[in-house]
Amino acid sequence: xxxxxxxxxxxxxxxxxxxxxxxxxxxxxxxxxxxxxxxxxxxxxxxxxxxxxxxxxxxxxxxxxxxxxxxxxxxxxxxxxxxxxxxxxxxxxxxxxxxxxxxxxxxxxxxxx
Amino acid sequence: xxxxxxxxxxxxxxxxxxxxxxxxxxxxxxxxxxxxxxxxxxxxxxxxxxxxxxxxxxxxxxxxxxxxxxxxxxxxxxxxxxxxxxxxxxxxxxxxxxxxxxxxxxxxxxxxxxxxxxxxxxxxxxxxxxxxxxxxxxxxxxxxxxxxxxxxxxxxxxxxxxxxxxxxxxxxxxxxxxxxxxxxxxxxxxxxxxxxxxxxxxxxxxxxxxxxxxxxxxxxxxxxxxxxxxxxxxxxxxxxxxxxxxxxxxxxxxxxxxxxxxxxxxxxxxxxxxxxxxxxxxxxxxxxxxxxx
Numbered sequence: 388x389x390x391x392x393x394x395x396x397x398x399x400x401x402x403x404x405x406x407x408x409x410x411x412x413x414x415x416x417x418x419x420x421x422x423x424x425x426x427x428x429x430x431x432x433x434x435x436x437x438x439x440x441x442x443x444x445x446x447x448x449x450x451x452x453x454x455x456x457x458x459x460x461x462x463x464x465x466x467x468x469x470x471x472x473x474x475x476x477x478x479x480x481x482x483x484x485x486x487x488x489x490x491x492x493x494x495x496x497x498x499x500x
Numbered sequence: 501x502x503x504x505x506x507x508x509x510x511x512x513x514x515x516x517x518x519x520x521x522x523x524x525x526x527x528x529x530x531x532x533x534x535x536x537x538x539x540x541x542x543x544x545x546x547x548x549x550x551x552x553x554x555x556x557x558x559x560x561x562x563x564x565x566x567x568x569x570x571x572x573x574x575x576x577x578x579x580x581x582x583x584x585x586x587x588x589x590x591x592x593x594x595x596x597x598x599x600x601x602x603x604x605x606x607x608x609x610x611x612x613x614x615x616x617x618x619x620x621x622x623x624x625x626x627x628x629x630x631x632x633x634x635x636x637x638x639x640x641x642x643x644x645x646x647x648x649x650x651x652x653x654x655x656x657x658x659x660x661x662x663x664x665x666x667x668x669x670x671x672x673x674x675x676x677x678x679x680x681x682x683x684x685x686x687x688x689x690x691x692x693x694x695x696x697x698x699x700x701x702x703x704x705x706x707x708x709x710x711x712x713x714x715x716x717x718x719x720x721x722x723x724x725x726x727x728x729x730x731x732x733x734x735x736x737x738x739x740x741x742x743x744x745x746x747x748x749x750x751x752x753x754x755x756x757x758x759x760x761x762x763x764x765x766x767x768x769x770x771x772x773x774x775x776x777x778x779x780x781x782x783x784x785x786x787x788x789x790x791x792x793x
Binding site: 392396404411414461495498499 | 574576579580582584585587668725728757758761
């Protein structure tokens with residue numbers, strides 16, 4: 388259940404950022420979560436619902452933008468789309484694919500009311 | 501004044517109805533609502549305040565009293581910070597401390613029951629007189645593992661995470677305060693037995709080492725890919741038991757390499773000693789690099 392730790396991290400980042408905008412209500416927290424990131428989005432949003440209570444972002448909407456997974460295929464010497472860490476290259480079928488994108492977990496923005 | 505374009509919100513009227521300046525000619529329901537393009541393959545999230553009554557779509561009810569395509573009416577504040585940023589900063593601090601002492605640190609991860617502690621005990625026994633070792637043990641409860649390590653003569657510190665499912669860089673930083681690892685030595689961090697959560701948390705180690713025992717399923721690398729992707733070395737352990745099992749070692753290694761083509765694999769057994777020469781040589785090569793950095 389490391390999603391709880393991640394949710395605590397989100398709360399910390401949101402509270403830090405909100406200090407620059409005193410008195411403003413936070414309408415939404417925008418997260419960017421890669422398709423290959425080590426987190427289950429459903430579980431994270433569930434945890435955020437609990438963790439954001441009592442914070443400056445209590446009741447805020449949580450928007451999650453997912454970025455697609457990409458990997459470097461060593462056979463094709465090209466970046467290719469992959470949906471999971473164990474996916475084969477969609478072009479040549481090789482498993483020699485190293486993830487290059489879609490592993491990020493970031494707080495992208497806050498929407499202030 | 502409108503915070504989107506600077507117009508005087510709601511002052512222009514057509515047929516008696518307020519229309520914000522520079523409003524689109526029609527309801528703008530396609531496209532994103534933010535100040536940047538949504539990531540590819542992401543359906544746009546509609547957040548704008550549209551007040552709809554039959555025959556009337558009003559875009560001026562939001563806080564900005566105006567609408568601009570692609571913008572929500574609330575103020576967007578870009579942050580762009582990694583959720584794990586705090587942990588990563590603490591891990592970087594741990595890494596600096598370890599580098600200053602020339603310490604080679606490994607983060608050992610696996611499911612519960614893979615034999616991590618037995619493997620560590622045997623590793624420490626064989627390294628005696630060759631490389632000084634300290635161990636940090638992570639478990640939810642009990643000090644059993646640290647006691648097993650201390651019985652070998654190596655210093656060990658037990659971290660109990662309580663309800664926690666993984667070690668984090670803050671915990672390991674505290675452990676380094678309590679148990680400074682030996683100069684130019686080896687620090688073995690045995691993470692909480694969990695093949696999921698520890699994958700995401702950098703502790704400041706040089707490498708994650710994932711242990712997969714042959715009494716588990718050979719499909720574990722595909723079922724728990726994050727951990728195998730995060731590791732640099734896989735120890736396929738308890739291989740002395742292979743004759744008694746239907747475990748297909750070749751398939752397990754193949755699956756692990758699908759997830760992580762750069763993964764190094766060593767087959768070993770703490771009971772028979774198989775593979776320990778390779779494992780200890782790998783450790784000593786790393787320790788030499790850490791010393792000479």
